[in-house]
Amino acid sequence: MKGITEPGKQLRQAQIKMRRLTLLAQRYQQAYISQGALLKLSELASTISDMRDFYPAIHSMVAEFLHAENFYVVFYDSDSQQYSPQYFSDEKDQQMIADVPSSAFSSGLTGYVARTAKPLLCDVTQFEKLVADGHIKAQGSPCAHWLGIPLCRGDRVIGVMAIQSYNAEQLYTNTDLLLFNSIGGHTITALDRVKSRELLEDTVRQRTRQLEVINQSLQREIKERTSAEQLQAALYRISELTASSRDMQSFYRAVHQVLSGLMHADNCYIALLDPDKAKLTFPFYLDQYSPPARERPLSRGFTEYVIRCADARLINEQQAIKLVEAGEIKRGMADPTKPGRHSTSWLGAPLLIDQQVIGVIALQSYDKSHSYGDNELNILRFVSQHIAVAIQRKLTTEQQKRHQEELERKVFESTRELRQTNLFLRLQVEERKKAEQKLFFEANHDALTSLANRQMFLQQLKQQYALYKRQPQQSIALLFIDLDRFKLINDTLGHHIGDAFLIEVSKRLQSTVREHDLVARLGGDEFVVLLTSLLHEQDAEEVADRIIERIRQPFLLQGQQVQSGASIGIAYFNTHHSQAEALLRDADAAMYQAKSMGRNRFVIFNETMRERMLQALTMEQVVQQALEQQQFNAIFEPVLCGQARSLLGYEVHTQWQHPQFGPQHDFNQYAADAGLMPQIEQLILQQACQQLNRSDDCSGLMTVRLSTGHLLQPELFDWLKQQVQTVTQKHRLCLAFTERELLQAGNDVSQQLQYLRKQDLRLAIHQFAAETAPMGLLIQQLFDFVKLAPAFCRQLVRNEQRRQLLQMLQTLALHYKFRLLADGVDSPELLNLLLAEGCCFMQGKYVAELISAEQLAKTPSLVFKQLA
Template sequence: MRRLTLLAQRYKQAYVIQGALLQLSELASTISDMREFYPAIHKMVSELLHAENFYVVFYNNATEQYSPQYFSDEKDQQLIAQVPSSAFSTGLTGYVARSGKALMCDSEQFEQLVLNGHIQAQGSPCAHWLGIPLCRGEQVIGVMAIQSYNAEHLYTEADLALFSNIGGHTITALDRVKSRELLEDTVRQRTQQLQSINQSLQKEIKERTSAEQLQVALYRISELTASSSDMSSFYRSVHQVLSGLMHADNCYIALLNSDKTKLTFPFYIDQYSPPARERPLSRGFTEYVIRCADVKLINADTAAKLVASGEICRGISDLASAVRYSTSWLGAPLMLDKQVIGVIALQSYEKSYCYSEAELNILRFVSQHIAVAIHRKQTTEQQKRHQEELERKVFESTRELRQTNLFLRLQVEERKKAEQKLFYEANHDALTGLANRQMFLQQLKQQFALSKRQSQLKIALLFIDLDRFKLINDTLGHHIGDAFLVEVSKRLQTTVREHDMVARLGGDEFVVLLTSLADEVDAEEVAERIIEMIRQPFLLQGQQVHSGASVGIAHFSHEHSKAEALLRDADAAMYQAKSMGRNRFVIFNETMREQMLQALSTEQVMMQALEQQQFTAVYEPVLCGQARNLMGYELHAQWQHPQLGTQYNFCQHAAQVGILPQIEQLLLQQACRQLMLSDTSAGLLTVRLSVQHLQQNDLYEALKKRLAEVTEIHRLCLAFSESDLLQSGNNTVQHNLQQLKQLGVRLALHNFAAGMAPLSLLLQQQFDFVKLDAAFCRQLVRSEQKRQLLQMLQSLALSYKFRLLADGVDNADLLNLLLAEGCCFMQGKYVAELLSAQELSTTPSIVLQHLA
């Protein structure tokens, strides 16, 4: 009977322990907040034991520090906040943590431990205390304890066993709850980050869309000058362009007559008024804009104030025939050579709609181009009338000359149609669905690891670069280029097996991973099929496109230490194929690896040159062509190599090595030293910098520190290239440019019109100079289209307060053409010849007044 009773007690105890552990597991599965977990543990223990007084303390073995996690005590609850965490080390808690064993202690045992010096008395004395160590593996990480102040409630060995089992599984449950809490917190933070990134992207997309729409509108206005048959159709087309940018249901154009005493209305659309007639100047909205020579936004409140101040007289009406007043009116002056020639105005009669500052800025910008276009169109029509008169006389004189003239006119029309077609093809864009770089590298690493274990498996990597893709993309437009890439991807997939992998790394670069090859020759056969397939003409939206492929082949060998090495070898073989004439394949060999090592030695030479400061500055003069005076210098870097002599064209290699910013810092240091040592006769010093100085915090802080040391900072100009700013395209770059502008340094946009000539960069109004690309300037003499773009840029320069600087001025014809177009700042070989060394050193007058 005693054994049965003992066995029944053990089964009961095991049942209780099992229930407690199941309840503990359920808590770990349902609770994700640590603030709820400890009270739940306390409640569970209280249901099984006398545990009104319960606490959990963590212990750090490395620092020997104690940190209470949960404390519930009927007597010492208010004192725990004032007790330092180190107090636990001298009490029963520290005793259990050091011994690593459970302790059940009554008042007599407590006094004995105090007398023996094992512990110190802490807090209110209890009748019975039960504590167990919390262990992770063999290491004690904390103590969990319960205590009783009532002598009638004493703990037993069974209570100790039950409490020990609960404590042994508490750490596992605690880790699960902490993991879930950390995971949910991580998910919340990541969600907030994604929301913030999405908002930034939406804002950037909206800004870029608006800039693109504005740029398309300006190109369309410039095109209308040549494409419109007469002034009426020209005005209607301009109105259609404005309607695409803003609310323009009511619009009119008013022009001043030759003696500026009357207004004519060549274009007028209004939903409540008939077409306006010619009238003398009065005190209307139109005349108010003419007097101010600036764009004006007039709402109902603004109109009332202007009437009260006497600026306008609305009783006469702005157009002398309007019966209903507009609720919102927007007008901009049409200016030519800083003289107002007329006004373009928009108005709304709806009380729910008012024009905004954004539309005001758009109309200010567009009005400049409309004024230029109107002047050109009027000049063109006048020339056309003279030409028609001459044609009539010639027709009367001889039939043969009339037929010749008709033939020439047909040729002009055909040329216009061809130019319009090229323009259309060059402004369309839109991609393939192959594996991306990340997926390809993952598959490559898996195949690489498999081939390492199974040497009989043969794999090969084909690196493919499409020939003449950039020409296709630039000539036919991005839309045709994207369609071309999609068709190339389809053809590549037809040349390989199902288990082989085709991927696009970016741009026009593709890779093919061939696995389970029977022989290495199979890779060459696949390469030949790819080359032949790409050689076939492409028919893309009615356009026939011819291309080719340069293929680099790299076979797997045990000498490859990692998967990326195989991709690097295939890439090197592809560049070898391009250098040998393209439209062919090359297999990677040891010779190519030696060439790569030689390139690495070149990198070491340049690093050594930077350490020895072999890079110095060369000063190229900048001329003000009108006064034939020296405006300043642009600094270029030269490399004084001990054996090779002076080197100039090394910036691309320096950028690849990663030391170009350091070289630019040396040039900037020399320029700042020159500004502090010389007087104002040195003029403006320009230093070209890469966009890395605006993207990387360490380079940007070093730049600001250098500029802070310059006293005459207005004589220093920092130039950034168009392509670098377009590729960066982030808010950090724009913010840093604004800060540099506030410091007082001048900013220049370098190599503008070398590519897309994006007007969005000019609209930021951050640049003091816009330096035109040398190749663009050399084409001005023979390209009418380039001259039209120059004239448009000159108009923008007047509106947005920046200066055009032409590069590559190598002859007198180009210099005279630039002066005739109003571009007076220039540099080049011919400029250097005009300014001899003696004149450069003795010229006292500097054209700094043009820079103010």
């Protein structure tokens, strides 16, 4: 110390003093920065009420004092040891934070700070040491410097706030650590204040919403009470209308005014059912686009839909479209001849009396800006009950009034008649006779055609029978007439056209007979003509010819041209008839015989026909018994590929093995009349399927004929689907349907045929060209084989036109990929002609003889394999 000079001491003291001043200035500067940060933090806590805005504000504040481009806050739950990031802003790892699990923070620097509860200033060297010592794991993008502090509430760590730098030139100091730690200590306090404010404002919002709900409920209750008062007033008004209205029209107008006070009712109508519930009348109809609706029979309108439902209905445009597609309604029923605008919103309610619908009240809107809702629906449903009672009461009052007026009128007329009894006695007697004649006429004549009815006809028939018994030389004939296509005319064009048709038929029938002959209508489309005093029996046949010719001529009914025909049965009185009704029975039987022979003709009854009827009835019973005893067997007819002399397969025929009479084949008509053909076909198909499953040959085709009833009737089609599933080789089974039945079924069987095709079954047309040879069936590409009728094939040898048709069918077969199969090949000449024309598949008597049983067993069936 002695060596230090005085000036040296002074310099040293000055340096020490300068360092103290510098340190003091740094501390003051740090205190100033800390104070500014705390003031800024306090200001944030006072102004921010949403936590989503708080963290970005903290980030911005820290960035004012420190390098904090990369900043995040993570909360930590010490009980569950779960980390939940609250805010994350990073220039490198921003995109991947969404995929990072919360558990990843526990193994990094964040978890390390949370566990130690101490601030950490970590550079690259220290980071690598912590990793090497196993305290942490390397995660995310490596940084140059990392600064993190624990967020504590009391002695408990609730989270970590950190900043990091990826630039080695921007490093943090202990001063930055102290400042950041100071900010973090006060962040918890600010966070609690913000959360408290957020909870308070949320509570205020919830309370406000509750008050709004209560207010809306009060407003709704007020509105409901107001509506209820209006509704009650309307009901009182409707009740008063029954007494105050002068007539029904004024009553309906007043009801409409009441409804207008409750809802939009510019378009309104009331429809009432007639006593028979077959027609609708419209006593009140107000519509801005349509004229008043006329009386009409029940159909598929909106009004009838409400009647069927017996409940109020609200129908908008979309619901109307769905109802139309479902077939529930049909639009434009107000005036079908003049379709008008369709309503956009329709509201209707039934008028109920004792749970019975007497009519409908309906409102509709054509403007999309106004649509009815559930409120109007409920109002109309409620009001309609009172309107129905009021209408019923008013109608009853009106009816009583009319009855009273009628009674007064009758009393007046009776009094006047009593005064003039002596003067008008003869007139009264004559009028009574006319009334009796009218009653007699109505009781004995058809109300529609004015012809004699069944009662009068039977009476006249008995009288003629009694006369015939006394005078057998008198020739009497009965013509029983059935009209063709009447049901189709009636169902298609309507009952009014059907009635007009029957009236015109009655006029034509009367024009074909003599004055003393009797024309009567028994009912429906059945007429009879009783011809008396015939000189010759041929006279009845001439009358029948005239009737057939007159009925065949077109009918022009209300602008519609209609074609029909007549099937007539003729029966003559003879000594074998024990009673008059037997003649009617015989004529009826002859008429059915005429219908079965093709209609538009007459048939004369004979004893053979009666025997056939009895025989047919007996045969139906025998066929029924044979089916119960399973006397029907499948027999197999070979089908030949004539070109290769190989076997295509077999066609299955039905044979009735009668115990006494042996094999029977001609029983189809009896089975059809008894309705047993479907059961017989099912039995034969089962036998054919069993034969297919037992056969070792995998190439032979087996064809089974079925009626289209198996396609049209759901229960038969379900059975068919189950049966074909039992066949292991479905491609060998071919189902054939006749041309005539397919034409009659039309498109109703298309889906069923498509289903069978998808099951790998073969399909065939049977008896093609037996009548019309419709090409439309061929181009549908549903059938694998087209089997030509035997009659058509036998005409090929001598008929050039038939051969040309065969050539055209061959061309179609190549184009639409089906095979022609000729039936009825009974001669080598026909077989060679078919081969020359390119038709190689055939069957018949000659084909069965051509191939012996041994050849059938040895010849490989390559044709079917090519088709498969």
